[in-house]
Amino acid sequence: xxxxxxxxxxxxxxxxxxxxxxxxxxxxxxxxxxxxxxxxxxxxxxxxxxxxxxxxxxxxxxxxxxxxxxxxxxxxxxxxxxxxxxxxxxxxxxxxxxxxxxxxxxxxxxxxxxxxxxxxxxxxxxxxxxxxxxxxxxxxxxxxxxxxxxxxxxxxxxxxxxxxxxxxxxxxxxxxxxxxxxxxxxxxxxxxxxxxxxxxxxxxxxxxxxxxxxxxxxxxxxxxxxxxxxxxxxxxxxxxxxxxxxxxxxxxxxxxxxxxxxxxxxxxxxxxxxxxxx
Amino acid sequence: xxxxxxxxxxxxxxxxxxxxxxxxxxxxxxxxxxxxxxxxxxxxxxxxxxxxxxxxxxxxxxxxxxxxxxxxxxxxxxxxxxxxxxxxxxxxxxxxxxxxxxxxxxxxxxxxxxxxxxxxxxxxxxxxxxxxxxxxxxxxxxxxxxxxxxxxxxxxxxxxxxxxxxxxxxxxxxxxxxxxxxxxxxxxxxxxxxxxxxxxxxxxxxxxxxxxxxxxxxxxxxxxxxxxxxxxxxxxxxxxxxxxxxxxxxxxxxxxxxxxxxxxxxxxxxxxxxxxxxxxxxxxxxxxxxxxxxxxxxxxxxxxxxxxxxxxxxxxxxxxxxxxxxxxxxxxxxxxxxxxxxxxxxxxxxxxxxxxxxx
Amino acid sequence: xxxxxxxxxxxxxxxxxxxxxxxxxxxxxxxxxxxxxxxxxxxxxxxxxxxxxxxxxxxxxxxxxxxxxxxxxxxxxxxxxxxxxxxxxxxxxxxxxxxxxxxxxxxxxxxxxxxxxxxxxxxxxxxxxxxxxxxxxxxxxxxxxxxxxxxxxxxxxxxxxxxxxxxxxxxxxxxxxxxxxxxxxxxxxxxxxxxxxxxxxxxxxxxxxxxxxxxxxxxxxxxxxxxxxxxxxxxxxxxxxxxxxxxxxxxxxxxxxxxxxxxxxxxxxxxxxxxx
Numbered sequence: 001x002x003x004x005x006x007x008x009x010x011x012x013x014x015x016x017x018x019x020x021x022x023x024x025x026x027x028x029x030x031x032x033x034x035x036x037x038x039x040x041x042x043x044x045x046x047x048x049x050x051x052x053x054x055x056x057x058x059x060x061x062x063x064x065x066x067x068x069x070x071x072x073x074x075x076x077x078x079x080x081x082x083x084x085x086x087x088x089x090x091x092x093x094x095x096x097x098x099x100x101x102x103x104x105x106x107x108x109x110x111x112x113x114x115x116x117x118x119x120x121x122x123x124x125x126x127x128x129x130x131x132x133x134x135x136x137x138x139x140x141x142x143x144x145x146x147x148x149x150x151x152x153x154x155x156x157x158x159x160x161x162x163x164x165x166x167x168x169x170x171x172x173x174x175x176x177x178x179x180x181x182x183x184x185x186x187x188x189x190x191x192x193x194x195x196x197x198x199x200x201x202x203x204x205x206x207x208x209x210x211x212x213x214x215x216x217x218x219x220x221x222x223x224x225x226x227x228x229x230x231x232x233x234x235x236x237x238x239x240x241x242x243x244x245x246x247x248x249x250x251x252x253x254x255x256x257x258x259x260x261x262x263x264x265x266x267x268x269x270x271x272x273x274x275x276x277x278x
Numbered sequence: 279x280x281x282x283x284x285x286x287x288x289x290x291x292x293x294x295x296x297x298x299x300x301x302x303x304x305x306x307x308x309x310x311x312x313x314x315x316x317x318x319x320x321x322x323x324x325x326x327x328x329x330x331x332x333x334x335x336x337x338x339x340x341x342x343x344x345x346x347x348x349x350x351x352x353x354x355x356x357x358x359x360x361x362x363x364x365x366x367x368x369x370x371x372x373x374x375x376x377x378x379x380x381x382x383x384x385x386x387x388x389x390x391x392x393x394x395x396x397x398x399x400x401x402x403x404x405x406x407x408x409x410x411x412x413x414x415x416x417x418x419x420x421x422x423x424x425x426x427x428x429x430x431x432x433x434x435x436x437x438x439x440x441x442x443x444x445x446x447x448x449x450x451x452x453x454x455x456x457x458x459x460x461x462x463x464x465x466x467x468x469x470x471x472x473x474x475x476x477x478x479x480x481x482x483x484x485x486x487x488x489x490x491x492x493x494x495x496x497x498x499x500x501x502x503x504x505x506x507x508x509x510x511x512x513x514x515x516x517x518x519x520x521x522x523x524x525x526x527x528x529x530x531x532x533x534x535x536x537x538x539x540x541x542x543x544x545x546x547x548x549x550x551x552x553x554x555x556x557x558x559x560x561x562x563x564x565x566x567x568x569x570x571x572x573x574x575x576x577x578x579x580x581x582x583x584x585x586x587x588x589x590x591x592x593x594x595x596x597x598x599x600x601x602x603x604x605x606x607x608x609x610x611x612x613x614x615x616x617x618x619x620x621x622x623x624x625x626x627x628x629x630x631x632x633x634x635x636x637x
Numbered sequence: 638x639x640x641x642x643x644x645x646x647x648x649x650x651x652x653x654x655x656x657x658x659x660x661x662x663x664x665x666x667x668x669x670x671x672x673x674x675x676x677x678x679x680x681x682x683x684x685x686x687x688x689x690x691x692x693x694x695x696x697x698x699x700x701x702x703x704x705x706x707x708x709x710x711x712x713x714x715x716x717x718x719x720x721x722x723x724x725x726x727x728x729x730x731x732x733x734x735x736x737x738x739x740x741x742x743x744x745x746x747x748x749x750x751x752x753x754x755x756x757x758x759x760x761x762x763x764x765x766x767x768x769x770x771x772x773x774x775x776x777x778x779x780x781x782x783x784x785x786x787x788x789x790x791x792x793x794x795x796x797x798x799x800x801x802x803x804x805x806x807x808x809x810x811x812x813x814x815x816x817x818x819x820x821x822x823x824x825x826x827x828x829x830x831x832x833x834x835x836x837x838x839x840x841x842x843x844x845x846x847x848x849x850x851x852x853x854x855x856x857x858x859x860x861x862x863x864x865x866x867x868x869x870x871x872x873x874x875x876x877x878x879x880x881x882x883x884x885x886x887x888x889x890x891x892x893x894x895x896x897x898x899x900x901x902x903x904x905x906x907x908x909x910x911x912x913x
Contacts, residue, residue, distance in 0.1 A: 007349075007809050009819055013726050020722040021734070023715050027787050028737050030762060031744075031752035038755055077661050084654035090643035098898075099662050102670070105894050107848025109868035113875065113887050114669035117676050122880045124672055149665055171648055181649035203742070210745025212851035217872060230747040230851070237751055237855065246755075249748040256743040263743075264736045329810050349813050356814040362807035366829040376815030379825070431815055 035253045038246035050247035058224040059232035059248070062140065066228060067208045070148045074204055078155025079197070083189070086163030087171065097160075104153045111149050112217025115142055138220030143228065146214040151204045158200030159193050166192055199266045206259040210252055279340050279434040279467050280305045281326060286335030288321055288491075295321045297491040299335070303484075306465045308458070310478035313488035314514065319471045320439055322488070326469065327437050328352045339434060355428030355466075357438040361420045363412040369423050370395055370408040376431035398426040401460070418449040422456075429464075438470035442477060454481050475515045479503060487511050509626060512551045519557070519596050521550040525627065533569045533591040539625070551624040557598035558619050559585065561611045568617025571596060576605070587618060673891065676884045688885040693861050694870055698889075701867040704778065705846035708785030712842045713835060715786075716793025723794070724801035738794050741787055746851030753784055754856040776858040781866065784852040789842030796838035800831055833908030837901055844897040848890065 040047055050056065081100060085093060103111065117123045119136035129136060136142045170192065174184040190197075212230040219226045227235060229252055236245035281303040288296040296318045303309050311319040324330035326337060328349035336345050344352055363372050373395045377386055386394065399405040402422040412420060421441065428436060441457065442450040458481050461468055472478050478485045479499040487494045487502055487510075495507035506512040509520075523532040525546050530537040532550065560568060571587040574595075578584075583605040587596045596618055600608075608616060643651065677685070688694065722728075723735050741749065757764045757775040764775060774780050804827065812822040850868040857864040867890060874883040 007813050007819065007822070012819075016718050016722045017726060017728055019715070020719045023719065024734060024737060026763065027790060028740050030756050031749060031787070032740070034752050034755045034762065035748060077658065080654040081658040081661075083650060084658050087648050088643055088646055088651050090651075090655075091641075096658065096662070099666055102666055105844055105848075105898050106670075107850065107868055107890055107894070109848065109850045109871050110673070110887050110891060113871055113883055114673045116875055117880060117884065118669055118672050120880065122878065124676075145665075149669065152661075152665055168646075168648060175647055184648075185650070206743050210743075210748070212745060212747040213849075213868065216850070217875060230745045233747050233751065234855075242755075245751060249745075249751060252745045252748050256740065256745070256748075259743040260736050260739055263739065264732070327814060329814070349810070350816055350818065352814075354814060356811065358807045358811055360805070360807060362805065362811040364808065364812075364826055364829075375812070375817070375825075379812075379815065379817040379821045427811075427815065 032253065032257075035246055035250050038242060039250040041246075042243050046243055047247045047250075050241075050244035051251060053244075055224045055227070056232060056244075056248055059227045059229045060251075062143070062226070063209050063228045065140070066144055066147050067205055069144055070151055070208050071201060071205050073148060074152050075155050075197070075201055077152060078157075078159060078200060081156045082159040082163045082193075083185075085160050086166075087168050100153055100156050102153075103149050103151075104157075108150060108211065108213025109217055111214035112146050115145050115149070115218050137218050138222070139226060142218035143215050143226060146218045147208050147211050150211050150214050151207045154204035154207065155197065155200035158203070159196045162193050162196040163189075195266050195270050199263065199270075202259055202262050202266075206255060209255055281435060281467060281469070282338040282341070283322070283326070284336045284338065286322070286325060286332045286337070288318070288325065288330070288332050294491045296325070296332070299491075299493060301486060301493060301496065303467060303469060305340075305467055307483045308461045308468045308481065309470075310482035310485045311469060311471045311488060312473070312475060312478040312485050312514075313494075314473060316490070317488040318491040319473075319488045323437050323439055323469060323471050326435070327354045327356050329356070353431075353434045355431065355433030355436045357421075357424045357428050357436070357441055359440040359443055361412075361424040361444075363420055363424060363427070365412055368409050368411055369399070369404065369415070372412070372423060373398055373427045373430050375427065395430065398430055401429075402426045416449075417445045418453055421445065421453060425457075425460075429466075433466070436466050436468040438468065440472060441470050442472070442474075450477075457481060479515075487514060489514070506624070509549065509551065512624060517554050517597065519552045519554065519598075521552070521594060522592070523548045523550055523625075530625070533589050533594075535567045535569055537567065546627050548625050548627045550620075551626065552620050552622070554584070554597045554599040556620055556622040557596065558600060558604060558621060559587070559598060559608055560617045560619060561608060561614070563617040565619060568619050569596075571616050571618050573608075573612055573616060587616065589618070590615070670891075673884060673887060676880070677888045680881055680885060684881070685885050688882045689889060693865070694867075694886060696862045697865045697867045697870045700778065700781065700864065701847055704781045704785055704866070705843050708782050708789055708846050709839050709843040711782070711786050712789045712793045713839045716790065716838060716842075717797060717831070717835065719790075720794045720798040720801055724798050738791055741789075741791050746788070746849065747855070749787055750784060750852035750855030753787060753852065754780070757783060757856065775856050776864070778857075778864050780856040780858075781853050781864060784856045785846040785849060788849050788852055789846050792841040792845060793835070793838035796841065797831060797834045800834040804830060833904050836904050840897050840901045840904070844894060844901075847893060847897075 039050075051060075081096075085097060116137050118125055119129060119142065120126055121130065121137075123137070136145070170188050171184050174188045175181075179187065209228075210230055211228075212234070215228055216231060216234070219228070219231055221227060221231060221235060223235065229248055233245050233249050233252070236242075236248065281301075283299055283301040283303075286296050286299040288294075299318075299322060311322060313319045321330060325332050328344070328347060332345070336343055338344065339352075364375065367375065374391050377391045377394065380386075396405060396408070399408055402425060404419060404422055404426070407415065407419065412423070415423065421444075425438075425441075442453055445453065454477060470482070482499060484496065485499055485502050486496050489510050495502050495511045497505075497507075502511060503515050506515060512518055513520075521532055523530050525531075525539060525544065525548050527544060528539065530539045530548060570590040572590060574586045574588050576583055576585045579599075581602065582599050583602060585598045585600060585605070585608075587598065588594065589596065598618070680688075719738065723731065723738070754761075754775050756762050757767075757780060759765070759768050759773070759775070761775070764773075767774060772779075774783055808826055808830070809822050812826045813819075817825065848868060850866070850872070853866055854869060857866070859865055859869060867886060871883045871886050871890075874880075874886065
């Protein structure tokens, strides 16, 4: 760092720093600010009413339900898959990794579309489902499925590289010391990956609560029934109830900020751990 | 081109990296900056190159002040510890880099560049791999390409930072000899940094021993090895045994022995430095004045035997390196009292400078 | 050697995790995506063509690809500057700025959409400044680009930043000691080393932009032929129960996604081979 200024022209740092701060201020800081400023534009009372009216409460409840189902399922999936991919060599592993990553790359709208094609009225199972009076699309199960699809890679992606980096020496030595498979998993593997796991869970949670495109396609927008918080924001905004829309949006923004804080905290923890290992 | 370093100081936060360094490197010499890590040797090299700025002091090239000259214009060739070869460029392109970035007025023609690069690649005996990329080279080849790249700009001074540090033992040995020969051929003023005393002793014309930001000694390899200026240099250049003794009324008291040393004065502490190969061991003290000791352990190291002893009076550890024949004679008396003799020792008292004693 | 499904290992759990993972991925990813591709086969080529070549659909493809490309280029340029600043310089509040870069990952897209619309609307914080100059961003094509810049911002920064952090100072010092100016060092030594990361970040940002829906529909006027993006076409067709049309458009999008994924993989394999 001492000699940097001798290699770089002196005007470079102020120039780049200025561009960075201006760019990020416009694209990141202003959107954050406007959410709260609009939400509170008519005072705290209106704000509170906006987030406590029955439809808003219903949207919050549905969102929490979706999170409570999708996050644990995807966590189990992520850990099992990471174990499979990091600890074993087998044919078709590359293909499996591609499949796991796929929901990341697919447009959320397409994620919604595929479930409509499966379970919608004209979908593959549409006729059978309506015969048995089961609703998936335009109902809670569809929302859960779409969210599950969108968020399935998060935990796996975080801990696969972590587990691969750690190798399997520690697990093997635990086995030689007489530990059972489950003991090895809980006492050796989990402590090693806990921060990465938490990281994945937090990202997965944020996305599950905030997913819009995929959920919009399968939800049907039935107020108080199939609207999650982001969809509720959309409905309010479409009805020109801007203050109410921003009030609900501010809750999601707070969630995003908490996510960023936790993420930084975990990175700091992992960073610290890494430097101790040197 | 001679280099003169005058009153150079450099601090990093609370750490003094260089403390008032003065040094003159004559034209055409190959000089080693030798010292442990943190001794300031790399910082000094980087200051000579202009990669680092000194807090105070001046650097002269041929008597000309270059302190404020940018690295770009200083005309030094710098070989980095990890070579810093540009990965996306072939060997040829790496060596040609310095010529190709010149401003149009001074840039040689593409043809001339080609000729000069190939000449250099021949010099480092790597003409046949001009088209390869750094990732396809061995460590020794990378080292030589880095050297050729630095030489391509026809520097007035060649600076090398731990040039052999990243190589394995055998290649290192070969390259040392090769660098020495190369220097004899092109005679460019060269400075290299090393923490390996053997390397410094073998390759350089002159060694600058550094410790804690200061120069401890400057001299030819023979001078610094045979006549170390102080205990640090003695200890840094090879293994050493340290004995604590007392001078009383013209004689030195060490363990059970006494030695006439009229010129050392009176009533003071003294330290004796003895290299392991300067020690020999007897079972009968036939020569007299042997220090009584007992055997603790021994180990075969190639053709020699490394023996560890403990003195009977002061319980000091002694390490000796003796021949196998000598060891055979002692081995029978393994459990008895042995006698330690010095063929050469250096005595250091707190005020006197060094004294050579052959006992 | 005998054909082996897997290398032997003393660790337990292979069967269990393989069974679970495969079932999960098959049910959640493979069958639904397969269903989409299978649905496409219901269409003849002429039907497929009729959907895709419909002028309104074509216009949306033009807008989606064009706006995504412009946004990815903007992100490439500013992403490099942001990554450089965060990797190289110390300044007050750096930790907060660094954490904030991930905001587009964490903020629900719908929230981003209404927030950007509010800022860039005629009466908004920035729209107010641009309006006298005759520049309108919200409810125009420019609005689509603005939303996509927001969405894609972290991709370039987060792929390039670690590469700049790990870039050894020695390379710059070597180039400078050989007489290169700072600009020469940057273009001939630094930039080529960052190229794989820059391309990867660019492609990721482009791919993400192509599929984006939530943030755009709020800041765009969603006018057919003018500011209607492809995902919106899919949603519209679905709401009209035109499954066939939605599927045809969706298949083209999916194909584009696969091509980009393939390119990203190719870049990474290429750069890994080079750097060994």
